[in-house]
Amino acid sequence: MTLEDASGPADRELVARFLTDRSEAAFRHLYRRHTPRLYQTVLRLLGGSEAEAQDALQEVWLRAADGLDGFRWGSTLSTWLTGIAVNICRESRRSRPREVEAEALVEPAASFSDPSGGAALDLERALAALPDGYRRVVVLHDVEGYTHEETARLLGVETGTSKSQLHQARRALRRLLDPDRPRRWAT
Amino acid sequence: MSHDPRNEGEEWTAAEREVFRDLPREKEPPPGLEERLVKELRQRGRLAPARPRWIRPLLQTAAAVLLLVGGVVLGRWTDGAARSGPGPEQDTAAHFMLLLYEPPGWSREAEAERVEEYGAWARRLAEEGRSVTGAPLEAVEQVLVPEPGERDATAGPDGEPEGLSLGGYFLIGADDFASAVEVAESCPHLRHGGTVVVRELALEP
Numbered sequence: 001m002t003l004e005d006a007s008g009p010a011d012r013e014l015v016a017r018f019l020t021d022r023s024e025a026a027f028r029h030l031y032r033r034h035t036p037r038l039y040q041t042v043l044r045l046l047g048g049s050e051a052e053a054q055d056a057l058q059e060v061w062l063r064a065a066d067g068l069d070g071f072r073w074g075s076t077l078s079t080w081l082t083g084i085a086v087n088i089c090r091e092s093r094r095s096r097p098r099e100v101e102a103e104a105l106v107e108p109a110a111s112f113s114d115p116s117g118g119a120a121l122d123l124e125r126a127l128a129a130l131p132d133g134y135r136r137v138v139v140l141h142d143v144e145g146y147t148h149e150e151t152a153r154l155l156g157v158e159t160g161t162s163k164s165q166l167h168q169a170r171r172a173l174r175r176l177l178d179p180d181r182p183r184r185w186a187t
Numbered sequence: 188m189s190h191d192p193r194n195e196g197e198e199w200t201a202a203e204r205e206v207f208r209d210l211p212r213e214k215e216p217p218p219g220l221e222e223r224l225v226k227e228l229r230q231r232g233r234l235a236p237a238r239p240r241w242i243r244p245l246l247q248t249a250a251a252v253l254l255l256v257g258g259v260v261l262g263r264w265t266d267g268a269a270r271s272g273p274g275p276e277q278d279t280a281a282h283f284m285l286l287l288y289e290p291p292g293w294s295r296e297a298e299a300e301r302v303e304e305y306g307a308w309a310r311r312l313a314e315e316g317r318s319v320t321g322a323p324l325e326a327v328e329q330v331l332v333p334e335p336g337e338r339d340a341t342a343g344p345d346g347e348p349e350g351l352s353l354g355g356y357f358l359i360g361a362d363d364f365a366s367a368v369e370v371a372e373s374c375p376h377l378r379h380g381g382t383v384v385v386r387e388l389a390l391e392p
Contacts, residue, residue, distance in 0.1 A: 022235040024225060025384075031221055032368075036213035043214060050217075057216060061224050065233045123206055142199070142207050170197035 011077040019069055030077075031061065038081055044139050045089040047128040056088050063088070082144070083154050086136060093132045126176040134169035141166055218365045283359050283367035285321070285374060288351035288382040297379075304375045305355075312359065312370065321357035351382055358388075 009017075009029065017026035038060060043053040063084050071080055127135055127143075140151045141162075152162035199207065228234045302323070312319045357374070361367035364387055371385045 022233060024229075024234045027228065027234060028221065028225065031224065035216055035221075039216045040212060040214040054217060054220060058220060058224055058227075062227065062231075065228055065231075123210065143210055167197055170199070174197070 012073070015068055015071070015077065018065075027065070034078060034081055035061075037078070038085060041082060041139065041144060042085050042089060044124075044127060044143065045086065045136060046092065047130075047132075047135065048124070052092055056085065056092055059088050060085050079146075079150070079154075082140075086140070086154050090132070090136070123177070126173055129176050130169065130172055133165065134172050137162060137165045138169045138173060142170075218363070222364055282318075282388045283361050283364070283371075284386045284388060285357040285359060285367075285371050286353060286384040286386065287355040287357070287374070287376045288384065289354040290351055290380055290382070293352075293354070293381070301375070301379060308373070308375050309357065317370070318360035319357060321355065323355040324353060354381065 009026075011030065011033075014026040014030050017023040018030065035057070039053065039057050042056045042060065043050065046052045046056060060081060064081055067084070071077070075083075127138065130138065136155060137151060140146045140154055141148065146154065148159050148163050148166075151166070152159040155162055155165075157165075225234060229236065305321070309319050309321055355376075359367060359370055361370060364385070367387070368385050371383050374383050376383055
């Protein structure tokens with residue numbers, strides 16, 4: 001069942017009520033319908049920082065409230081909200097010290113579902129440990145299920161760039177999930 | 188959104204993709220965030236102001252009547268067992284009205300079973316220590332509408348949610364609006380296709 005199929009009025013109707021009548025009930029309905037998924041996404045994009053995620057989530061809704069009159073339904077409301085979330089998370093991280101990006105690996109790592117590689121971070125922790133840019137593309141494509149084109153649009157880059165970033169991000173993720181494998185940092 | 192099978196480069200195995208699929212997709216935000224957001228939006232003028240002042244005395248009177256009546260006359264949904272929790276006049280939690288609306292074509296045939304089901308739900312709340320009282324409402328009604336220009340956006344021409352008729356109510360105690368909504372979400376009225384509107388009583392502290 002998609003978010004749009006959830007019981008109750010459709011998103012379009014709720015948005016119309018919110019815009020036309022500043023309906024609190026309509027806003028609360030939209031908030032409750034979309035926030036659980038949005039919050040999980042924001043939390044993951046920010047590497048698991050709850051405090052940062054709560055601030056970001058509030059900012060998502062405040063910006064959404066300001067921008068809804070310009071939303072033309074070129075995507076689902078859920079995707080549009082995710083786009084706002086991606087931008088806010090990126091802005092939130094810009095104020096933090098620049099992180100050293102992981103470089104290419106020597107060889108692909110063992111699968112993280114294969115225990116024969118020894119102790120390894122579980123996937124959630126590995127995602128949190130990724131550099132911000134890598135984490136964003138993996139979360140959007142591999143976790144949330146957006147296509148390359150959708151992911152690129154959400155990130156504000158060309159599709160080819162998004163694919164390339166995903167390739168590098170997956171290699172970095174594999175390295176995190178298999179810490180016993182030898183690593184080499186590019187100079 | 189849909190998964191693009193035309194990935195290049197590092198591909199996850201089927202087992203690895205399954206691990207991704209098993210990741211939780213939702214997480215409840217901390218309580219209180221919704222209320223802070225609504226308050227902020229109201230301050231920014233993005234939400235209509237709270238109900239007009241003139242309706243507060245009406246709600247206070249209605250609440251006082253309900254508290255008095257609830258202590259003396261028992262509705263068909265709540266009996267002695269359902270009132271074993273602290274009464275609204277004793278507990279210190281805020282008080283919330285659950286208004287149960289019925290869509291067009293609402294069936295009366297299963298009324299007896301619904302009464303029993305709603306009563307059982309109320310008894311469970313009371314056993315958890317929550318104040319609760321409630322009753323179905325008679326069909327005859329008088330709807331009071333706000334003054335022109337202050338109409339509730341979600342209301343139909345006569346003041347009720349459009350297309351729906353008010354079939355009953357519950358009055359419950361809860362710590363805050365989010366908790367009241369959480370309780371309301373378990374109300375069996377929803378499973379039968381009804382609508383539940385949650386409102387806090389505008390009582391003087």
